[in-house]
Amino acid sequence: MSDDITRRDALTASAGFTAMLGLGFWTEAAAADSAGTVLVTGASRGIGLEFVKQYAAKGYTVIATARDPAKAADLQALSKANPNIRLERLDVLDHASIDALAAKLKGTPIDILVNNAGIGGGGANQIFGKINYAVFDDVMKTNVEGPLKISEAFIEHVAASKQKKIMMVSSSQGSVASVRSPSLYFYRASKSALNMVTVNMALAVKDRGVIVGMVAPGATDTDFMVEVRGRIPLGKPEERTAGMIAQIDAFTMEKTGKFYEWNGEQIPW
Amino acid sequence: MSEQATRNSTTRRTVLQGAAALALASGPGTASAADSPGTVLITGASRGIGLEFAKRYAEDGWQVIATARDPKKAEALQALAKAHKNLRLETLDVTDIKAIDALAAKLKDVPIDVLLNNAGISGGAEKQKIGSIDYSVFDDVMHTNVLGPIKMAEAFTPHVAASKQKKIVSISSTEGSLTLISPRPDVNSIFYRASKSALNMSMINMAKALKDKGIIVTMQSPGLVSTDFVGSLRLPIMITPQQSVAMTMPIIARLTMEDTGKYYRHTGEVAPW
Ligand SMILES: NC(=O)c1ccc[n+]([C@@H]2O[C@H](COP(=O)([O-])OP(=O)(O)OC[C@H]3O[C@@H](n4cnc5c(N)ncnc54)[C@H](OP(=O)(O)O)[C@@H]3O)[C@@H](O)[C@H]2O)c1
Ligand SMILES: NC(=O)c1ccc[n+]([C@@H]2O[C@H](COP(=O)([O-])OP(=O)(O)OC[C@H]3O[C@@H](n4cnc5c(N)ncnc54)[C@H](OP(=O)(O)O)[C@@H]3O)[C@@H](O)[C@H]2O)c1
Numbered sequence: 001m002s003d004d005i006t007r008r009d010a011l012t013a014s015a016g017f018t019a020m021l022g023l024g025f026w027t028e029a030a031a032a033d034s035a036g037t038v039l040v041t042g043a044s045r046g047i048g049l050e051f052v053k054q055y056a057a058k059g060y061t062v063i064a065t066a067r068d069p070a071k072a073a074d075l076q077a078l079s080k081a082n083p084n085i086r087l088e089r090l091d092v093l094d095h096a097s098i099d100a101l102a103a104k105l106k107g108t109p110i111d112i113l114v115n116n117a118g119i120g121g122g123g124a125n126q127i128f129g130k131i132n133y134a135v136f137d138d139v140m141k142t143n144v145e146g147p148l149k150i151s152e153a154f155i156e157h158v159a160a161s162k163q164k165k166i167m168m169v170s171s172s173q174g175s176v177a178s179v180r181s182p183s184l185y186f187y188r189a190s191k192s193a194l195n196m197v198t199v200n201m202a203l204a205v206k207d208r209g210v211i212v213g214m215v216a217p218g219a220t221d222t223d224f225m226v227e228v229r230g231r232i233p234l235g236k237p238e239e240r241t242a243g244m245i246a247q248i249d250a251f252t253m254e255k256t257g258k259f260y261e262w263n264g265e266q267i268p269w
Numbered sequence: 270m271s272e273q274a275t276r277n278s279t280t281r282r283t284v285l286q287g288a289a290a291l292a293l294a295s296g297p298g299t300a301s302a303a304d305s306p307g308t309v310l311i312t313g314a315s316r317g318i319g320l321e322f323a324k325r326y327a328e329d330g331w332q333v334i335a336t337a338r339d340p341k342k343a344e345a346l347q348a349l350a351k352a353h354k355n356l357r358l359e360t361l362d363v364t365d366i367k368a369i370d371a372l373a374a375k376l377k378d379v380p381i382d383v384l385l386n387n388a389g390i391s392g393g394a395e396k397q398k399i400g401s402i403d404y405s406v407f408d409d410v411m412h413t414n415v416l417g418p419i420k421m422a423e424a425f426t427p428h429v430a431a432s433k434q435k436k437i438v439s440i441s442s443t444e445g446s447l448t449l450i451s452p453r454p455d456v457n458s459i460f461y462r463a464s465k466s467a468l469n470m471s472m473i474n475m476a477k478a479l480k481d482k483g484i485i486v487t488m489q490s491p492g493l494v495s496t497d498f499v500g501s502l503r504l505p506i507m508i509t510p511q512q513s514v515a516m517t518m519p520i521i522a523r524l525t526m527e528d529t530g531k532y533y534r535h536t537g538e539v540a541p542w
Contacts, residue, residue, distance in 0.1 A: 095404060128423065128475070128478040128479075129423065129426075131419065131420075131423055133366050133416060136411075136412075136415075136416050137408065137411075140407075140408075140411050140415075140467075141407070144407075144411075144463060144467075145404060145407050148402070148459070149402075149404060152399060152402060155400075174470070176466075176469055176470050176473055176542040177542050179470070179473045179474060179477060179530075180477070181477050182475070182477040182478035183474070184474075185419060185471055185474050185475075188470050188471075188474060189415055189467035189468075189470045189471045189474075191470075192447075192466040192467050192469065192470035193411075193415075193463035193464065193466050193467040193470075194463075195447055195466065196445065196447055196450065196459075196462050196463040196465075196466040196467075197459055197463050199447055199450055199451045200399070200450070200456045200459045200462060200463075201399065201459075202451075203451075203453070203455070203456045204399040204400075204456040205399075257451050268542070269446075269447035269448055269541070269542040
């Protein structure tokens with residue numbers, strides 16, 4: 001983390017230096033080029049890590065958050081190689097830490113808030129007849145309460161930005177209309193609930209010009225899918241995340257409150 | 270917490286109410302064995318819609334297992350139990366998994382024709398305003414409205430499977446319908462809405478899981494009903510618990526396996542997801 005701060009300070013200093021040199025034209029062009037700032041939750045692994053990699057490569061400043069950044073070796077390596085990536089500790093279950101990070105980042109506009117952190121709860125815990133109710137709270141709090149709290153806490157940062165987007169990584173498993181066979185009771189319910197939360201959030205912040213939407217990766221080869229790896233076709237995280245980023249790019253106020261698969265298909269409720 | 274489409278369809282509602290009344294009048298003739306009295310277990314029977322269900326089923330000659338968190342304090346329910354020998358009281362908090370298992374064990378060998386997951390809470394609209402959300406009510410809302418009904422269905426599946434009618438009905442709300450909510454301008458009770466979407470998803474899952482056992486799983490939206498639930502709110506589109514239950518019972522009576530996984534309004538229309 002101390003590495004980080006030094007780098008950040010260096011960046012701020014160099015921006016100030018550029019301004020001092022009176023390179024107004026140049027910095028303006030750079031600002032227009034600099035795609036903006038993205039905050040990603042659950043950036044330690046899987047799709048979250050891929051969001052960080054791809055947004056950074058596109059020239060965004062990325063605030064990559066994780067429960068335990070020190071243990072996230074891939075994320076550490078990525079941030080060492082890319083000065084646009086800043087690491088922050090954030091557990092989406094910990095409301096005090098969410099508020100603290102929002103306060104720490106006060107005055108930093110966030111163009112795209114990506115609520116990616118999520119858990120499945122384990123397939124074996126959610127089989128009819130032997131449902132393990134002990135995982136209910138973790139699933140609901142991580143997948144529903146967390147994204148809502150984070151969106152609420154960072155609304156000023158997003159509203160102060162250019163793009164003004166709050167995006168939820170949901171799942172087609174949350175589509176009630178698409179259920180074919182029983183599984184993942186809590187996970188599915190959590191994503192349906194997340195969709196309802198998102199729709200309401202979209203309505204609530206519309207007049208502030210903030211766009212709120214849902215994207216989904218489809219079945220993707222991350223740790224999330226260890227239980228089914230080899231049994232169902234899984235997409236590559238690189239491809240699926242690129243698809244979701246394209247959908248996020250294409251989100252306009254006309255689409256606020258809507259739900260898109262990585263390939264652009266609209267997912268039914 | 271207004272129930273969207275009813276707002277501008279008073280006429281349609283009146284017509285449908287007529288139709289429901291007609292269905293009621295023609296009763297057993299049309300619905301045959303499916304609605305002959307059986308056993309119903311109702312959660313949250315102390316007040317409001319649950320109490321009215323208990324009363325109407327008891328009057329119709331059903332064996333009613335009326336459950337409540339604290340039956341001793343539920344005076345109206347006590348009175349009902351005194352008036353009807355076919356109504357028995359049981360203590361049940363639907364957020365208490367052990368208590369659900371204990372009641373299921375106590376009622377072992379009692380076939381339950383209709384399991385009515387009615388208990389539900391809103392969590393208080395004033396606590397769910399975006400910008401000042403009180404997250405301390407999140408768990409209560411999710412436990413009561415989602416975890417409780419899932420656990421009830423799971424624990425009482427043997428009882429329902431052993432019955433004649435084999436129905437699990439959960440009282441949801443059109444407030445849980447993403448299709449109806451998304452075009453609306455009002456944001457209200459975000460946890461409550463999310464809990465009912467989650468309930469719908471859970472019951473769809475349940476419908477798929479229980480189809481092989483011949484169990485019909487559906488959701489019912491009761492309309493906007495003048496109970497404690499809506500506080501002092503009174504709107505012209507509101508109906509009484511008596512009206513809501515009178516319209517809902519014939520719908521439950523007519524359910525067949527064709528209906529499993531459906532989400533009905535009190536009017537008999539299918540609600541969109
Ligand atoms: N993979 C798929 O097929 C698929 C399909 C549809 C939707 N999704 C959704 O995509 C999102 C990302 O999934 P993934 O495939 O990348 O899963 P993953 O590889 O299991 O990664 C999950 C990420 O969420 C983080 N996380 C979990 N709980 C957290 C908490 N309380 N606070 C902060 N971070 C937390 C994890 O951090 P730690 O490293 O600290 O555990 C990890 O970074 C999830 O919302 C998931 O529901 C995935
Ligand atoms: N009224 C409406 O306009 C409306 C509209 C749509 C859907 N609904 C749904 O209809 C259902 C019944 O609502 P209502 O209008 O009759 O509400 P109500 O008058 O507030 O009654 C709620 C009932 O649920 C019980 N309950 C709450 N938490 C419980 C728990 N943990 N365990 C057991 N019972 C519990 C209450 O028992 P106590 O007496 O112990 O508190 C009470 O009997 C709810 O699921 C609600 O979401 C109502």
